[in-house]
Amino acid sequence: MSKRYYSSLTKKYIMALMGLFLFTFLAVHLSINLLLLFDPTRVLFNEAAHFMGTNLIVQTFQWVLFAGFAIHIFYGVVLQIQNWMARPTGYKKKAFSEESVFSKFMIYTGIVIFIFLVIHLGNFFVLKMQGDVPEFNNASVSEMEDMGLLVVNLFHNTGYVIFYVVLLLTMGFHLDHAFQSAFQSLGLNHRKYMPFIKGLGRFLAIVLTVGFVSIPVIIYFR
Amino acid sequence: MDLKLKIWRQSSRDAKGKFVDYEVHDISSDASFLEMMDLLNEELVEKGEEPVAFDHDCREGICGMCSLFINGRPHGPDTAITTCQLHMRKFRDGDTIVIEPWRAKPFPVIKDLIVDRSAFDELIQAGGYISASTGGVPDANAIPVNREKAELAMDAAACIGCGACVAACKNASAMLFVSAKVSQFALLPQGKIEAKDRVQKMVAKMDELGFGNCTNTYACEAECPKEISITNIARMNREFFKAKVS
Numbered sequence: 001m002s003k004r005y006y007s008s009l010t011k012k013y014i015m016a017l018m019g020l021f022l023f024t025f026l027a028v029h030l031s032i033n034l035l036l037l038f039d040p041t042r043v044l045f046n047e048a049a050h051f052m053g054t055n056l057i058v059q060t061f062q063w064v065l066f067a068g069f070a071i072h073i074f075y076g077v078v079l080q081i082q083n084w085m086a087r088p089t090g091y092k093k094k095a096f097s098e099e100s101v102f103s104k105f106m107i108y109t110g111i112v113i114f115i116f117l118v119i120h121l122g123n124f125f126v127l128k129m130q131g132d133v134p135e136f137n138n139a140s141v142s143e144m145e146d147m148g149l150l151v152v153n154l155f156h157n158t159g160y161v162i163f164y165v166v167l168l169l170t171m172g173f174h175l176d177h178a179f180q181s182a183f184q185s186l187g188l189n190h191r192k193y194m195p196f197i198k199g200l201g202r203f204l205a206i207v208l209t210v211g212f213v214s215i216p217v218i219i220y221f222r
Numbered sequence: 223m224d225l226k227l228k229i230w231r232q233s234s235r236d237a238k239g240k241f242v243d244y245e246v247h248d249i250s251s252d253a254s255f256l257e258m259m260d261l262l263n264e265e266l267v268e269k270g271e272e273p274v275a276f277d278h279d280c281r282e283g284i285c286g287m288c289s290l291f292i293n294g295r296p297h298g299p300d301t302a303i304t305t306c307q308l309h310m311r312k313f314r315d316g317d318t319i320v321i322e323p324w325r326a327k328p329f330p331v332i333k334d335l336i337v338d339r340s341a342f343d344e345l346i347q348a349g350g351y352i353s354a355s356t357g358g359v360p361d362a363n364a365i366p367v368n369r370e371k372a373e374l375a376m377d378a379a380a381c382i383g384c385g386a387c388v389a390a391c392k393n394a395s396a397m398l399f400v401s402a403k404v405s406q407f408a409l410l411p412q413g414k415i416e417a418k419d420r421v422q423k424m425v426a427k428m429d430e431l432g433f434g435n436c437t438n439t440y441a442c443e444a445e446c447p448k449e450i451s452i453t454n455i456a457r458m459n460r461e462f463f464k465a466k467v468s
Contacts, residue, residue, distance in 0.1 A: 007429055008425065008428070008429050008435045008436070009425055009458075009459055009462045010466075012435065012436065012459070079435045079437070082434060082435055083393035083395075083434040083435055083437070085327065085432070086327050086395070087326055087393070089325050091291060091294065091322055092230075092320055093293060093294040093322070094294045095294030097390055097441040097444045098439040098441045098444070099440035099441070099443070100438070100439060103437060104392060104439055106437060177438070180438075184455070184456050184459075185436075185438065186459065186463075187456045187457065187458075187459035187461075187462075188456065189452070189455075189456030190453075194453075
């Protein structure tokens with residue numbers, strides 16, 4: 001770990017760029033998921049899922065997304081190990097002086113999100129890859145899978161709903177610090193624009209979290 | 223006021239340290255924190271014990287020599303001050319005060335509460351200067367400087383290199399210190415000439431010395447006795463990027 005292949009700042013640029021990229025992914029993911037709430041017949045959602053699952057550009061981009069996650073996680077861990085190594089002896093008493101509350105726990109919220117990601121992929125993506133998704137009868141095209149049914153069935157399980165809500169809230173805490181932090185890391189901190197960027201980051205974190213949380217909760221009580 | 227103190231004692235760089243409990247009595251609320259430490263040391267010397275070693279020099283809040291991690295905060299429970307400017311009125315009678323040295327791998331403890339901060343000197347040696355021959359004083363108006371930039375450069379130059387930023391940061395990162403030095407030069411015409419080289423060398427040295435990375439918690443800015451802004455870190459990030467791509 002003593003040999004640094006990239007400087008600390010280069011690693012921060014990579015973290016920031018990958019983080020902002022993952023924000024765009026979450027926005028697209030949420031907009032598709034919300035179709036399930038607006039259309040209980042699942043037609044819109046399944047058609048969107050079918051498009052995402054069969055379109056060549058989207059399928060190619062999927063690997064870019066996986067790479068984005070992998071790089072963000074890899075450098076997050078590398079940076080954290082270096083940070084721990086920078087203070088081998090800790091303090092007996094440490095007050096809280098961080099300006100951003102969630103900034104102190106990014107590695108921990110990050111680990112929770114990673115665990116969530118693995119389980120989430122197991123719930124949907126792996127089943128799809130294995131061809132274990134039932135066919136959608138109401139389909140406009142043949143051989144369309146009923147991904148929506150998979151979601152609805154999962155979110156009728158109380159344990160999964162609680163699990164998803166708790167972990168999505170953790171993701172919200174991660175996102176709250178992440179957005180403005182990415183701009184700071186990229187050097188884009190200007191006294192005129194930073195309050196807006198901080199506000200936008202909090203707004204996006206709230207919108208994404210409330211949006212994602214609403215899906216299991218509404219489906220459960222519907 | 224009467225106080226209980228828990229102080230880190232370590233006889234030498236390689237010795238194993240530990241917290242030792244002390245009590246001080248009849249301390250005036252008008253006394254400075256370092257005067258309280260002086261009184262404790264006088265008592266220890268009278269008893270034939272080794273006094274507590276701690277850094278101090280000007281005691282006017284300008285030299286950056288004093289340190290001390292007091293009750294979980296660098297320079298103690300006040301904002302924008304150094305330990306020498308901390309007064310006992312910030313504490314209450316009967317309080318227990320935990321006093322620790324700065325903790326960071328590049329700041330090894332030399333004795334008790336004194337740490338070796340020569341890592342900061344190495345950072346300055348790596349690029350925190352301008353290569354200009356000294357000579358006669360140039361005419362003040364020979365090089366026009368934008369007023370706003372001059373102010374920002376002066377704000378950055380207010381850094382006294384005490385190391386509170388490193389001590390406060392959960393990652394023991396020196397970004398605020400390095401960025402203040404990078405900024406004070408990069409903002410001025412005289413410093414611009416070597417700006418690209420400077421930022422790369424200082425960042426490389428910072429990494430080599432084993433300081434942590436910045437995770438934008440901004441604890442450094444909150445605890446800096448000279449209120450150095452984290453916008454300097456953003457400026458350093460920009461300067462580094464510019465240096466790498468051009």
